[in-house]
Amino acid sequence: MAYSDKVVDHYENPRNVGSFAADDENVGTGMVGAPACGDVMRLQIRVNAQGVIEDAKFKTYGCGSAIASSSLVTEWVRGRTLDEALAIKNSDISEELALPPVKIHCSILAEDAIKAAVADFRARHPEGAATLVSEQ
Ligand code: FES
Ligand code: FES
Numbered sequence: 001m002a003y004s005d006k007v008v009d010h011y012e013n014p015r016n017v018g019s020f021a022a023d024d025e026n027v028g029t030g031m032v033g034a035p036a037c038g039d040v041m042r043l044q045i046r047v048n049a050q051g052v053i054e055d056a057k058f059k060t061y062g063c064g065s066a067i068a069s070s071s072l073v074t075e076w077v078r079g080r081t082l083d084e085a086l087a088i089k090n091s092d093i094s095e096e097l098a099l100p101p102v103k104i105h106c107s108i109l110a111e112d113a114i115k116a117a118v119a120d121f122r123a124r125h126p127e128g129a130a131t132l133v134s135e136q
Contacts, residue, residue, distance in 0.1 A: 003064055004098035010068035015075050018057045020044050028121025030113040036105045039066050043113035045077060045085070047121055051128065053077045053085055058113070065103040069093050069110035082118045 003011070020027045024046065031042045039062030046055040056074040060067045072093060077085045093099075093107035 006072075006097050007064055007068040007099070010071040010097070011064040014058075014067055014071040016055075016057050016071065017059065019059060020046055020055075020057060025124070028117045028119075028124065030116025030118070030120060032109055032112040032116055034062070034066070034105055034109045037063070039063060039106070039109065041066060041070050041109050041113045043070060043073065043110070043117050045114075045117045045121060047082065051081055053080050053082070062109070063103075063106060065097065065099055065106035066109055068097055069099075069107045070113065072096060073110045073114055077114060082121065085114055086118055088114055 019042070026048070027044050027046050029042065029044045031040070033040045039060070041058065041060045041062060043058045044056065045053045046057075048054045056077050058070040058074050060070045073088060076088055088111060090104065090107040090111040093110055094104050097107070099107055
């Protein structure tokens with residue numbers, strides 16, 4: 001089974017690999033694992049005072065499709081509100097990357113990671129993003 005060009009591109013040149021400082025209050029972290037294969041994905045979002053995701057980073061221990069899926073969603077969530085980020089579906093990811101059926105769970109991992117990151121951010125900021133301290 002051949003990987004699509006887009007998977008190979010994200011796999012060879014992953015966007016936004018890394019993590020934010022552990023004490024960054026404006027960050028939400030989602031850590032998810034895939035029961036089907038044991039792969040692990042950590043996705044972090046950094047949210048500004050307007051409630052918009054201004055940056056995202058990931059670390060994925062997993063297959064090429066999981067790395068490509070997480071790389072892609074770090075690009076997609078930038079500039080989106082939290083609700084808009086939650087609207088990203090694994091089917092959008094698998095379509096964009098032309099994932100074969102056996103690799104669909106890798107894109108589900110990325111959708112789950114976004115949802116977990118948003119939930120973590122909201123749990124840390126129950127009053128909403130407007131209470132965040134603006135840096136500029
Ligand atoms: Fe081995 Fe995903 S199944 S890396
Ligand atoms: Fe399990 Fe890709 S995340 S094979």
